Amino acid sequence: MNEALAISASGLVKRFGERRVVDGIDIAVPRGAVYGVLGPNGAGKTTTLRMLLGIIEPNAGERTLLGYRRPREASDRVGYLPEERGLYPAMKAREAIAFLGALRGLDWRIGRKRADVLLERAGLAHAADSKIRKLSKGMAQLVQLLGSVVHEPELLVLDEPFSGLDPVNQENLERLILAERDRGATILFSTHVMAHAERLCDRLTIIAGGRARFEGTVADARGTLPMRAHYVPHQEGPGIAALLPADAVRQADGWRFTVPEGGAEETLKRLIDAGHGISGLSIERPGLHDAFVRIVGGEEMSA
Incomplete structure (x- = not known):
């Protein structure tokens, strides 16, 4: 047993009938990390x-x-937000949070007090005595999330937590996840929205077709793609395309191309020697979204 890991798994397989939904997945989640399953x-x-x-x-x-x-x-010792949300509609927000804590062994009185603190931090203090049926979908979802952390779990597992939230509540949720991490909890969450994973994750696994296609840091994932250059000539003339890499694309604001394996210096020298000069240049690392599409593949994305 590895004490440094909150979760470890090897060779997980799950079949439903003849279909293998999960086909030999390995996962290792370090304690105290924010870990994404994408x-x-x-x-x-x-x-x-x-x-x-x-x-x-x-x-x-x-x-x-x-x-x-x-x-x-x-x-x-675990807090869990399932993909299928569900709270008793007649319960008040404070009671719903305390109730979910009680299911994990937390005393009701302590649960109510912590619920008030959590609602205040989430900007929902005004909703403490509101029944769940009166809340917006996003507010109800945040209440359920607060119910999953009220007992101060060591591990927080969130299944598609950002689904259905407006941008304001997405930011509230990101802050809550980071607060739980700072408290010392390990967070494991699934998502298909790359922006959240890029901002939050220490490490991640990318799954497609029931198999793990990648495991590592966000930087590792982005590093699977070459860097791109955005080049703006000082004076553009005939023959410039022949001096650029084969994948160079003309755009309104200049040219974009993949940085050659040996770097962009040779390309830039050719451009300067030919009199085109450099008015602007930036080297851009592809984002997690681009890396995700490459790792998963177009066929999986359209499935």
Whole structure:
């Protein structure tokens, strides 16, 4: 058992009938990290999280959660926001949060007090006595999320937590995730929205077709693609295209091309020697979205 890991899994397989939804996935989540499980819809993200939590059993493979080979034995130390949201509509927000904490063994009185603090931090203090049915979808979703952290879990597992939230509540959720990390919790979340993963994740796994296609840091993922150059000539004349790499594309604001493996210096020297000069130049590392599309592949993205 590796004490440095909150979650470890090897060779996880899950079949539903003849279909392998998860096909031999390995995951290692360091304690205290924000870890993302990324993939297109239907990639197997939710099934993987449920196996890690012990909600469903794998057909093959092993997993350990907070040191337990039977993950459900650690359930009181885990906070979980499932993909399918659900709160009792007649409950008040404060009571709903305390109730979810009580399911994890937290005293009701402590739960209510913590609920007020969490609602205040989330900008929802005004909704503490509002019934769930009166709240907007985004507010109700945040209330359920607060219910998953009210017992101060060691591990927080969020399945597509940003789905259905407006931009303001997405920012609120990002702040809450970072606050939980700063408290010392480990956060594991699934998403198909790259912007959140790029800002939040220490490490990530990219899943497609039930298989892990990549594991590493955001920088590692972005590093799977070459850098791109944006070049603006000082004086553009005939023959400039022949001096640029073969994939150079003319745009209204200049030229864009892949930086050659040996760097851009030789290309730039040719341009200067030919009299085109340099009015502007920037070297850009591709974003996580571009790396995701390359790693997953167009076929998976359209599936």
